[in-house]
Amino acid sequence: MITAQASANEVPWTALIPFLCMGLLLLWQGYMRKHKVHKAHQRAKQKILSYHDAEKFWDETVLDQKIEEKFYQIHNAWSDQDIDTLKTCLSPRMLDAFSIKINWQQYRHENHVHANIQLLDQKIVESVDKENNADDYFWVYLEASMSNRILNENQEMIQDQDHSITEYWKFIRKGYDIYLDEIRTPDQYML
16 A cells, blocks of 8 residues: 655655755855956956056066965964064054964963965955055955864864865055955955
8 A cells, every 4th residue: 555654764855955955055156256256356357457557566476476475474373373474464453463362372372273274266356556555455365275273282182173264365565565454254245
């Protein structure tokens, strides 16, 4: 005899529909974010080309190298709690924010170490060239992966977590160097 009821071990396929819809929605959101980043990068690239005609600072290849160098310097200095190196990478307000966090870690006898750091993608998505070079800035879309390890004062691991990040970093210009001035998550930065 065939019954219309599912047995206790069977899951009706209709129960999977919400999960399937959620998965499709997340895929669509990821695609749209990538598309917006690509479009913003193309607009920024055109601006940078026009800026570069007047000023050699705005060389996208050189800026990309500087961004990558600063990215790794900042994460390594964070791991080493190296304020002196952070001074060469961060604006005064970011240095204050990082110093407060590092002081809090030291107070708690912890060290947050970033390991296996990989910068997966970077794209300049906004660039502003003001008349006064000290006011120039640009935003960069970053994707990275790393392990975040929390060590106690005896260098014993309290926590080890692999994760990936997607962030927008704002760099300001000082002469021909760049300094990280702000970090935003994708929900905080509107393309």
